[in-house]
Amino acid sequence: MAIILNLETATTNCSVSISKGKEILCLKENNAVNYSHSEQLHVFIKEALQEASLSFSDLDAIAVSKGPGSYTGLRIGVSAAKGLSFSLDIPLISIPTLQSMALQVKLNAGELAIPVLDARRMEVYSAVYDAHGDEVRETRAEVVDGTTFSEYTHFEKVHLVGSGAEKCKEALQHSNFQFHTKVVPSAREMTVLAYAKFQAKEFEDVAYFEPYYLKDFVLQTKKKA
Incomplete structure (x- = not known):
């Protein structure tokens, strides 16, 4: 069965899971008030692999929550997923953030x-x-x-x-x-959806895939006095 690394960074919850088929082997996540994805995501990936007694070479695909959600959070997650997919030469799978939330x-x-x-x-x-x-x-x-x-x-x-x-x-x-009101997107619910897409070979083009922002990003700047 396919072993998939699942990354969820669309909101304040930095969440990583590793699944084999529909079974979750490991889940690492932290829902901090302030976004901590840049510091925690790669640490969680490393820890999840260690806890599951796996290495990067054991992975069959990378799945990432594609949005909508936080602009910065999505960029971090998608960048990490694309980098791993490209370097490991394994498929990239995108999961709609709201779809995985509905499974909770x-x-x-x-x-x-x-x-x-x-x-x-x-x-x-x-x-x-x-x-x-x-x-x-x-x-x-x-x-x-x-x-x-x-x-x-x-x-x-x-x-x-x-x-x-x-x-x-x-x-x-x-x-x-x-x-x-307390539900946040989690890599836990991504596993079933990611495995279904893997079986159907619904993969993204690593070179061109972008997060689903839904709305244009607006940079907030201070008004001049």
Whole structure:
């Protein structure tokens, strides 16, 4: 079975896992208030390989969370993944950040998962998935108000998952909404998705692959007096 190194750096959680097929061999992660990916990512990769009694030559592919999320976090993760994929001459796999987040909630039939990541002001990045893990609605950036996700209130339960759920909790009053505000993207949930893509040979072009930012990066500068 394929041995895959999974990297998740889209948010404050610096997360690394190694999987064999669908089985997780090792997980290293730290959800710090301040981003620490530049200091921790390569340390976690080395430690994960040691704990799994593996070396880089044992890896069959590199999987990376492609976004949306933090511009800086995504750049660090994707740069590391591309560098390893190129140097080891093994495939690069990209996993939508919101799709792996949706797997952190176990759904029954008739329920939905809406992973939501905090963006600027009252905006969130979101997508919608059903109980089978299939995408019901594509990823979008949207401003949260009282009508957001109202088209899904006929479902038995709608689980809003992630840092953006706090904004949604303030604005959405329907009883069918359940809020999971503490969930962060993790390399733990990437494993099943990465293995499925490996089997289907859905690989990225290492030379041209870029993170999915969803919105253009805006450099904040101080105004002149």
